[in-house]
Amino acid sequence: MSAVPALPIAGEAGIGFAINATLSLAFFLGIFGMVARPLTWGAPDALGLDFVPQSIAVALMSALVPSLIARKRLGLAISVRTILLRAFGFAIGGAVLGGLLAWATDAAALPPIGWGQALALKLLYGGSLGALITTLALKRMTR
Template identity: 40%
Template sequence: MNSADLHIRREVAVSMAINTVFSGAFFLAVFGLGRPVPVWGLGHYVFDFGPQAFAVAFMSTLVPSALSRKALRAGRVASRPSSLRLPTHLLLRALVLAAPAAVVALAGAAAAFAVLGVAVLGWGVALAIKLAVGAGLALVITNLALRATLAEHVA
């Protein structure tokens, strides 16, 4: 495995850990401790998937990409080819990944909970789902962002 692949694996793991913690912290700030969590309505559980996905995807793009560019310039990581093309401007790249992530997460959560017919979730179940979503989004988005970043300097 080359240095670029190792770099991506390490940064993805760090991003997953950080975004899992942030997802938990924001869950606690929004839904509190130990109370059942209402699923439907503005500001409730399903609605929160949009802001959560946007924030996780945005930060999973912006920070690792900036750190990876710095590592590339310093020669600590090698570039690698990728067919994935994203905007080179990091804020635009983060928006391009975060906006669809928010829409897909919100729509997916709404569809899933509508099919399940769930109106209220137990606190522990609701937290576990949010932690898993934060980690899963970080896994996918950080990987995409870093593959595009490390391909920017391929000769």
């Protein structure tokens, strides 16, 4: 059995953090606008519900893209089908996590949050989830 070439997983996770935080910024501005105002967790802003699509997208792309790049870079004999199935599994996990966060924010009946605080929260969440999923996906591939 040959050893799997080394992959700088921590570095890849850092890149994943930056990419997902940037994408979270773009979507946040697109959905909630650029005007600083209090945002509600439920209707009408649905900040809590936004955790669902954010979690799905971050989990899917953080598992899929780094895995496909690592597969090619390292010449790993892992099928694209396997990578796709794993990525969809992570996306389902992201949907569950996002749903739990949406439910929790609704159940807690949280007061509105400042626009800047909401932005910081969504950037930190998207980046951190991206780094975690990238780490888990790449560790799974290279063990």
